[in-house]
Amino acid sequence: MRAALAAALILLGCGGTQTVPAATLGERQFSNAALSTSPFNAFSCSTCHQVAKSPAARNDPGFNLYDVVHRQxxxxxxxxxxxxxxxxxxxxxxxxxxxxxxxDNARELYEYLAANSADPSAPALPLTVVKNVTGLTNLTGDTAHGKDVYDRSCRRCHGDPHTGNGRLTSKASIIPEDTQRVFPGIARQVAVEKVRHGKFFNIGGIMPLYPAESISDQEIADVITYLGF
Ligand code: HEC
Ligand code: HEC
Structure with a gap:
């Protein structure tokens, strides 16, 4: 504390350096992959979440964090x-x-989220983890809508289908080819499982799961049909 104060006084002494508000620093950290101590990490909070009163039409795995500090x-x-x-x-x-x-990182993130939390009675959000995905594999999908879902959701991490061009990290599989190579005959099933369960249920990796609130069964069928699974 005393060191921080001394540093602040020195800064003031050198010609009135403006302090950046903690909420502004937190907003930067929200989109900063280096917030993680892992040198292998490419994700930031904004890879999976929005913080917006009127969120863009995205199928983010994580919920909109507007009002998040008031949830119970x-x-x-x-x-x-x-x-x-x-x-x-x-x-x-x-x-x-x-x-x-x-x-500092925790405090700045908190200040940013608090600055975007207007409703003190905002309720906690339901989260439905879909365990059984067997029926989903047989749903018929709509290719055009699937492209839309892909662009709003998966593209951010996976880049272009078939090539992976523009993907966020080389860890993100090239879909569907990587999956079809490793899991011949059951790739569609694996894709469904991956979207619903992410890394959990002993699947492994780093991909998040998509709860029912984030993407519907029909949208999953649409996106994997578009991809050619
Ligand atoms: C790879 C995707 C991913 C990343 C990166 C990520 N999250 Fe999440 N987060 C999720 C998912 C999925 C959930 C579960 C759904 C939900 O509760 O929002 C979640 C849940 C949360 C929740 C609980 C929200 C609620 O009301 O239930 C908070 C808060 C949160 N994340 C904050 C963060 C912050 C801050 C960061 C950055 C440090 C971050 N997340 C990074 C995917 C991610
Ligand atoms: C936050 C980034 C992120 C998002 C968003 C994301 N993925 Fe992934 N996905 C990954 C990463 C990283 C891997 C490879 C590591 C792993 O398996 O977790 C992966 C793996 C996969 C695999 C390969 C499974 C295998 O073992 O061959 C499939 C299929 C897949 N994702 C489909 C999707 C689809 C469809 C969407 C959109 C609904 C999506 N992903 C959204 C990061 C993401």
Whole structure:
């Protein structure tokens, strides 16, 4: 604390350097993959979440975090503090060390989210993890709508279908080819499973799961049909 104060006084002494508000720093951190301590991580919070009063039409796996600080619980009731909810993402998806409650990063993220939380009675959001995906594999999909879903959702990480051009990280599979090569005959099933379960249910990897609230069964059928699974 004393060191921070001394540093601040020195800065002031050198010609009135403006302090950037914590919420502004937090907004930057929200889109900064280097917030994670893992050198292999390419995800930022904004890869999977929006923070917007009027969110863009995206199928993000993670919910819109507008009003998030006022919710009573997070992750469908599994997390009872906001920091734990954030740190679950940090450790499971971004491969980083959990943010300490008294760290600058945690405080700045909090200030940013608080600045975007207008409704003090905002309810906790339901989270439906779809366990059984067998029926979904046989749904007929609509290619045109599937392209739309892909562009609004999967493209950010996977880049162009078939080539992976523009993908966020070389860890993101080239779909559908990588999957068809590794899982001949069951690639469609694997894709469905991947979207619904992500890395969980012993599947592994770093892809997030998509709860029912984030993408419908029909939209999954549409997107995997568009991809040629
Ligand atoms: C790879 C995707 C991914 C990344 C990266 C990610 N999250 Fe999440 N996050 C999710 C998913 C999926 C959920 C579960 C659905 C939900 O509750 O929003 C979730 C849940 C949450 C929740 C609980 C929201 C609620 O009301 O239930 C918070 C808060 C949160 N994330 C914050 C963050 C922050 C802050 C970061 C960056 C440090 C981050 N997340 C990074 C995917 C991600
Ligand atoms: C946040 C980034 C991200 C998003 C968004 C995302 N994926 Fe992925 N996906 C990955 C990564 C990284 C991998 C490879 C590592 C792993 O398996 O987790 C992957 C793997 C896959 C695989 C390969 C499974 C296998 O083992 O061959 C499929 C299929 C897939 N994703 C489909 C999709 C579809 C369809 C969407 C959109 C609905 C989507 N992904 C959205 C990051 C993402």
């Amino acid at each position: 619980t997070w992750w469908g009731g599994y997390e009872t503090t906001l920091l734990d909810a954030i740190n679950y993402c940090m450790t499971e998806f971004m491969g980083g060390r959990a943010l300490a409650a008294d760290s």
